[in-house]
Amino acid sequence: MEHSIALVTGATSGLGHAAARLLAGEGWHEIIVTGRSPAGAQQAAAQLAAETKTKIFTPLELDLNAPASVQSALAELVKQGRPVDFLLLNAGLVPFKQRVLTAAGVEASQAPLIGHHQLTVGLLNANLLSPNARIVIAGAEPARGGVPFFKYTDLPEFAAKYHQGNRTAAVEALIRNGPNVKYVPNNTYADAKLIIAWWSAALARRLPSGMAVYAVSPGGATATKVVRSASPVLKYLFIPIVNLIPGMNQTPETAARRYIQASEFGTDVSGQFFASAKGKFSGPIEVQRQPHLRDRASQEAAWQAVVKVSGVDLSRPASLSAVS
Numbered sequence: 186m187e188h189s190i191a192l193v194t195g196a197t198s199g200l201g202h203a204a205a206r207l208l209a210g211e212g213w214h215e216i217i218v219t220g221r222s223p224a225g226a227q228q229a230a231a232q233l234a235a236e237t238k239t240k241i242f243t244p245l246e247l248d249l250n251a252p253a254s255v256q257s258a259l260a261e262l263v264k265q266g267r268p269v270d271f272l273l274l275n276a277g278l279v280p281f282k283q284r285v286l287t288a289a290g291v292e293a294s295q296a297p298l299i300g301h302h303q304l305t306v307g308l309l310n311a312n313l314l315s316p317n318a319r320i321v322i323a324g325a326e327p328a329r330g331g332v333p334f335f336k337y338t339d340l341p342e343f344a345a346k347y348h349q350g351n352r353t354a355a356v357e358a359l360i361r362n363g364p365n366v367k368y369v370p371n372n373t374y375a376d377a378k379l380i381i382a383w384w385s386a387a388l389a390r391r392l393p394s395g396m397a398v399y400a401v402s403p404g405g406a407t408a409t410k411v412v413r414s415a416s417p418v419l420k421y422l423f424i425p426i427v428n429l430i431p432g433m434n435q436t437p438e439t440a441a442r443r444y445i446q447a448s449e450f451g452t453d454v455s456g457q458f459f460a461s462a463k464g465k466f467s468g469p470i471e472v473q474r475q476p477h478l479r480d481r482a483s484q485e486a487a488w489q490a491v492v493k494v495s496g497v498d499l500s501r502p503a504s505l506s507a508v509s
C-alpha cells in the first residue's frame with residue numbers, strides 16, 4: 186500500500202494517538218486525526234506534530250454519536266477530494282456504570298460503530314477510499330468469549346426467545362440496549378465488539394476486490410483512558426488483577442502497533458477478526474475461529490441492523506460472493 190493518506194478516529198488519547206504517532210514514523214504523507222470537537226482535534230494534531238516534529242497531521246471534527254457531525258466530516262473530506270489509503274476506526278469506549286443512550290437511542294459503547302459505518306459507507310459511496318485501501322476497526326477479546334466478567338449474548342437464542350428468530354431485530358435490540366436486554370456494562374461491551382467483528386465480515390463481502398477490512402483487538406493497554414467511565418469492578422478489581430499476570434497488559438504503543446501490522450495484511454484475510462492468543466491480552470495476534478464469530482447469518486444480521494439504525498447503506502455494493 187502506498188503510504189499516502191491515513192485517517193485515525195479517536196486520536197485525542199490512548200491508542201488512536203499512539204497509532205497516529207507510529208504512522209508518522211512509518212512515512213505516511215498525511216494523517217487525518219479526529220476529535221469530537223474542533224478544539225480537541227486541533228489539540229491532538231498540534232501535540233502529534235510537536236511529538237513527531239512533522240507537519241503531516243490534519244485535524245478533523247468527528248463526533249460518532251452525532252450523524253450531523255459525521256456528515257460534516259464527510260463533506261470536509263469530499264471537499265479535500267483525496268482518497269484515504271488507511272482508515273483506522275479506533276474510537277470506542279467501555280460502557281458507563283449506568284446505561285447511556287445517544288440522542289438517536291443507541292447505547293453509548295455501540296454508538297461508535299454506527300458513526301464508523303456512516304463514515305465508511307460515506308467514503309465508499311463518494312469514491313474516497315483508494316483502490317487498495319485497508320480498513321481496520323478496533324475489536325476486543327471479549328467478543329470471542331472466555332474472558333472472566335464479560336459475556337456476549339447468544340444471538341440465535343436471544344433472537345428465538347424475543348424476536349421470532351429474526352436476528353436483525355435482535356442485533357438492533359442489542360445496539361439500542363432494549364427491549365428485553367439487561368444492562369450489564371461488561372456484557373454490553375462484549376456485544377458491541379462482537380457486532381463489530383460481524384460487521385467487518387459482512388463489509389468484506391461488499392468491498393471492491395482490492396480493498397480489505399479487519400477487526401483487530403489492540404489487546405490490553407490499561408494506561409489509556411479506555412475505562413475512565415467503567416464500573417468499579419472493572420477499574421478496581423479486574424484490571425489490577427489482570428495487570429499482575431505477566432503478558433496480560435502492554436504499552437499503548439505496543440497495542441497500537443497491532444493496527445499498523447494489520448494494515449499490511451492481504452485481501453485473503455479480509456473480514457477476519459484478529460486478537461491475542463487464547464487466554465492472553467497481549468503478544469502476537471491471530472485469526473479468531475470460534476464458530477459464533479464465523480456465523481454468516483449473524484454477520485449479515487449485524488450488517489442489516491447497523492444499516493437500519495444508521496439509515497445508511499452502500500449505493501453500489503461489490504460482489505457479495507467475492508469473499509465466502
Ligand SMILES: NC(=O)c1ccc[n+]([C@@H]2O[C@H](COP(=O)([O-])OP(=O)(O)OC[C@H]3O[C@@H](n4cnc5c(N)ncnc54)[C@H](OP(=O)(O)O)[C@@H]3O)[C@@H](O)[C@H]2O)c1
Nearest residue numbers: 195197198199200249276277323325404405406409410411
Ligand atoms: N485500552 C485497552 O485495553 C483496549 C483493549 C481492547 C480494545 N480497546 C479498544 O481500543 C479503542 C481505543 O481505546 P483507548 O484504550 O485508546 O481509549 P481512550 O484513551 O479512551 O481513547 C478513545 C478515543 O475514542 C474517542 N471516542 C470514544 N467515543 C467516541 C465517539 N462517540 N465519537 C468520537 N470519538 C469517540 C475518544 O474521544 P474523547 O476523548 O472525546 O472521548 C478518544 O479519542 C477502543 O475502541 C477500545 O474499545 C482498548
